[in-house]
Amino acid sequence: MKIIRADVMGLCFGVRDALAVAESIENPRQVTIHGELAHNGLLLQQLQTRGFAMQSETDRGEIPATPQVMITAHGISGRERHRLESAGKQLIDTTCPLVRRVHDAALRLQRDGYHVLVLGKPGHVEVQGIIGDLQRYDVIPSQREVRRFDADKLGIICQTTMPECEITAIRRSVEEQNPHAEIHFIDTVCQPTKDRQAALRSMVEQVEAAVVVGGANSNNTRRLADYCRERGLPTYHVGGPDDLQDRWFAGVNCLGLTAGTSTLPETIDAVHARLMEIGAASERELRVPACRQQSPPCPSSSTPWTSAQWYEYFERNSRNLLPIPWGHPGRLSDPERRCIRRSIQEFQLGETGTGRHFLRRAADYARREGDDQYVAALEMFIREEHRHARTLGRFMTSEGIPLTKENTTDGIFRRLRHAAGLDLIISVLVTAEILAKVYYRALRDATSSVVLNALCTQILRDEVAHVRFQVERLALLRRGWNKWRFHGARLLHYVFFAGTMLVVWFNHRPVLQAGGFSIRRYWRTSWREFRLAMRIMNKCRRDLEAEETANPGYGRPCEQRQEFTVS
Ligand code: SF4
Numbered sequence: 395m396k397i398i399r400a401d402v403m404g405l406c407f408g409v410r411d412a413l414a415v416a417e418s419i420e421n422p423r424q425v426t427i428h429g430e431l432a433h434n435g436l437l438l439q440q441l442q443t444r445g446f447a448m449q450s451e452t453d454r455g456e457i458p459a460t461p462q463v464m465i466t467a468h469g470i471s472g473r474e475r476h477r478l479e480s481a482g483k484q485l486i487d488t489t490c491p492l493v494r495r496v497h498d499a500a501l502r503l504q505r506d507g508y509h510v511l512v513l514g515k516p517g518h519v520e521v522q523g524i525i526g527d528l529q530r531y532d533v534i535p536s537q538r539e540v541r542r543f544d545a546d547k548l549g550i551i552c553q554t555t556m557p558e559c560e561i562t563a564i565r566r567s568v569e570e571q572n573p574h575a576e577i578h579f580i581d582t583v584c585q586p587t588k589d590r591q592a593a594l595r596s597m598v599e600q601v602e603a604a605v606v607v608g609g610a611n612s613n614n615t616r617r618l619a620d621y622c623r624e625r626g627l628p629t630y631h632v633g634g635p636d637d638l639q640d641r642w643f644a645g646v647n648c649l650g651l652t653a654g655t656s657t658l659p660e661t662i663d664a665v666h667a668r669l670m671e672i673g674a675a676s677e678r679e680l681r682v683p684a685c686r687q688q689s690p691p692c693p694s695s696s697t698p699w700t701s702a703q704w705y706e707y708f709e710r711n712s713r714n715l716l717p718i719p720w721g722h723p724g725r726l727s728d729p730e731r732r733c734i735r736r737s738i739q740e741f742q743l744g745e746t747g748t749g750r751h752f753l754r755r756a757a758d759y760a761r762r763e764g765d766d767q768y769v770a771a772l773e774m775f776i777r778e779e780h781r782h783a784r785t786l787g788r789f790m791t792s793e794g795i796p797l798t799k800e801n802t803t804d805g806i807f808r809r810l811r812h813a814a815g816l817d818l819i820i821s822v823l824v825t826a827e828i829l830a831k832v833y834y835r836a837l838r839d840a841t842s843s844v845v846l847n848a849l850c851t852q853i854l855r856d857e858v859a860h861v862r863f864q865v866e867r868l869a870l871l872r873r874g875w876n877k878w879r880f881h882g883a884r885l886l887h888y889v890f891f892a893g894t895m896l897v898v899w900f901n902h903r904p905v906l907q908a909g910g911f912s913i914r915r916y917w918r919t920s921w922r923e924f925r926l927a928m929r930i931m932n933k934c935r936r937d938l939e940a941e942e943t944a945n946p947g948y949g950r951p952c953e954q955r956q957e958f959t960v961s
Pocket of ligand 1: 406407408409467468490491492493554555584585586587655
């Protein structure tokens with residue numbers, strides 16, 4: 395079982411600094427922690443063992459008995475601060491500076507005459523601190539709670555750990571239901587939360603199940619787990635390695651691991667180590683000869699799969715699709731429909747190609763190479779593209795967006811592929827697939843539609859393997875090329891990719907922006923994906939050439955490969 399850790403996870407600097415302050419206190423018995431320093435049972439137990447007194451977050455009415463009171467990273471209101479100081483308590487303040495920023499924003503809005511809307515969880519200790527100094531406010535936990543407010547000016551701020559997609563949906567509802575009001579939004583979600591959410595989004599696309607580590611009462615950990623579940627992943631929220639159960643991971647080839655902002659690095663590492671033990675045990679049970687192994691969904695080594703393995707992969711993938719909630723009552727709002735209409739028409743059309751010319755070229759190549767299964771694998775790949783076209787088409791029809799039959803960019807792509815040999819066809823396709831990965835990520839987050847979200851998640855999962863399938867073939871096609879030819883082709887591909895990237899940005903900017911992509915983020919994400927694909931291609935090609943020198947005939951059809959593997 396392969397384990398993919400989210401690029402960013404675990405302890406944020408706010409909680410880390412608060413823990414460091416607690417660590418440095420010499421006489422804990424003199425200190426009461428005013429709430430939970432972190433929503434992590436293990437940590438709280440350790441603090442209690444050291445002698446700290448603790449007040450429950452839900453019951454902080456009584457003045458603590460100790461002379462010193464420690465304010466947690468979640469912060470408290472000015473009123474509460476005043477109450478404790480008036481009782482003669484010395485405060486040890488570890489309020490996170492990013493929480494302070496939210497307090498300041500809320501007070502500024504109030505001073506400027508806005509009715510303050512706090513997007514967050516009612517009763518959460520951070521939210522309590524924010525609203526404690528406000529006179530006119532509402533706490534909005536979800537889109538459902540939005541209503542028409544009796545105020546001419548509405549100021550919106552958010553709890554620091556609020557997911558971006560929920561904020562977008564709530565903001566839209568506030569705007570729709572309060573067209574009379576002047577609305578001022580201040581994005582107060584903290585950067586560590588945004589980084590963790592972005593890392594999670596990218597991890598979720600690559601895995602079949604997820605483990606989320608963090609306290610059961612940690613709001614941000616729960617939100618991470620909810621996000622994975624909403625994307626159709628079996629998700630396990632655990633406090634530590636002892637909570638893991640082997641049976642959860644039967645048949646899972648690729649697992650994602652992430653953690654909330656109050657989870658210690660050593661807890662994450664302990665969970666990771668336990669997962670590796672579980673994975674190693676299940677692999678021992680499942681081991682079968684290489685050519686008959688079930689294709690893992692995330693190829694990870696630099697050895698290209700055989701066509702037979704790819705065929706198996708596509709076949710298996712077709713039986714493991716995410717459920718699409720077609721009956722969900724949520725519909726696109728008019729602004730959402732306007733935003734995505736032309737763009738989704740173009741991408742849906744792009745998925746409909748019959749691939750006749752591609753298949754002809756592939757058949758010639760397969761005959762030359764003796765790779766009988768390649769055309770069959772390619773047909774499966776095209777079938778997946780058609781499934782994307784079908785499901786997007788069904789969604790569009792249900793939303794009253796007509797399908798289109800012609801488009802200039804798509805026409806250029808098709809003509810280019812018709813005029814080309816196999817290497818060029820695949821290079822063009824790789825370009826399109828990589829940019830599609832970025833586009834569908836944006837489309838997924840651009841609207842509040844649950845159906846479109848699920849469709850895009852499925853497409854994104856498929857696209858990971860599509861890119862890999864095509865770059866492996868490029869590696870096979872280019873093995874043995876001299877360096878001039880190879881680097882020339884690579885340079886042309888870079889130029890073509892850069893040009894196409896710009897065209898996609900200018901043609902699909904509204905969707906990309908609504909999905910959270912600035913031009914800078916779009917540019918960086920697209921290049922990162924492209925460079926990753928090229929690295930895989932280069933590595934596969936180099937390894938194939940090295941292997942072929944050692945074993946002439948390597949990298950040909952499956953049966954031959956098996957001989958070499960066995961010997
Ligand atoms: S989650 Fe953000 S705001 Fe909260 S403590 Fe951590 S860094 Fe600060």
